[in-house]
Amino acid sequence: MDDKLRNKLQDIAERHEELGEMLCAPEVVEDKARFLAASREHAELRPVAEAFARYLRAEEGLAEARELLADPDMRELAQDDVERLTGELGELQAQLQRALLPKDPNDSKNVVLEIRAGTGGEEAALFAADLWRMYSRFAELRGWKIEPLSFSEASAGGLKEVVGLIKGRDVYAM
Known part of the structure; x- marks a missing residue:
C-alpha cells in the first residue's frame, strides 16, 4: 500500500x-x-x-x-x-x-423497479413473475423493503407487468 x-x-x-x-x-x-x-x-x-x-x-x-x-x-x-x-x-x-471512491449523490435514493412481459406470451409472463420474485428476495436479503405499486397478472399465472418501489440504504448504489 x-x-x-x-x-x-x-x-x-x-x-x-x-x-x-x-x-x-x-x-x-x-x-x-x-x-x-x-x-x-x-x-x-x-x-x-x-x-x-x-x-x-x-x-x-x-x-x-x-x-x-x-x-x-x-x-x-x-x-x-x-x-x-x-x-x-x-x-x-x-x-x-x-x-475511498467518491459517493454518487443518488446512492441513498430509493428505486422504482418496472418489469414488463415482452413478446412471448405466457412464457414471457412467467419469466416476468420469476424476475419479480428474484428481485423481491434479493431486496429482502439486503434488508430493503419492496412495495408493489402496480400489479397486472396474466391469464396463465405470470405477470404482464409489475411496478414496485424498493426502499432502503444504498438501494440505488446497488
Whole structure:
C-alpha cells in the first residue's frame, strides 16, 4: 500500500475514533443537530475504519509469519500463513480503495423497479413473475423493503407487468 493511501486511511481511522469519543461527550449529546451529524459521519466512516484495522492486523500477522519462516519446525505452517495473509491483504486493499471512491449523490435514493412481459406470451409472463420474485428476495436479503405499486397478472399465472418501489440504504448504489 502506498504512503498516500495509508495516510488517508489513518486520517479516516483517527476521525472515526475522534467521533466515537465526541458522541460520548454530554455537550454533544444535548445538542441534537451536532449529535445527529456526528452520528451520521461516524456511521459513514465505520466500514472504512474497521477494514483498515483488519488490514493492519493482517499486515502484522504477515510480518510475524515471515519471521517464523526462519524456524525449520514452523516453516510449513508459516508458509501457509504467508500465502493466506498475502491474499487477504490484497482483498482488503482492493476493498479499501473502493471504499475511498467518491459517493454518487443518488446512492441513498430509493428505486422504482418496472418489469414488463415482452413478446412471448405466457412464457414471457412467467419469466416476468420469476424476475419479480428474484428481485423481491434479493431486496429482502439486503434488508430493503419492496412495495408493489402496480400489479397486472396474466391469464396463465405470470405477470404482464409489475411496478414496485424498493426502499432502503444504498438501494440505488446497488
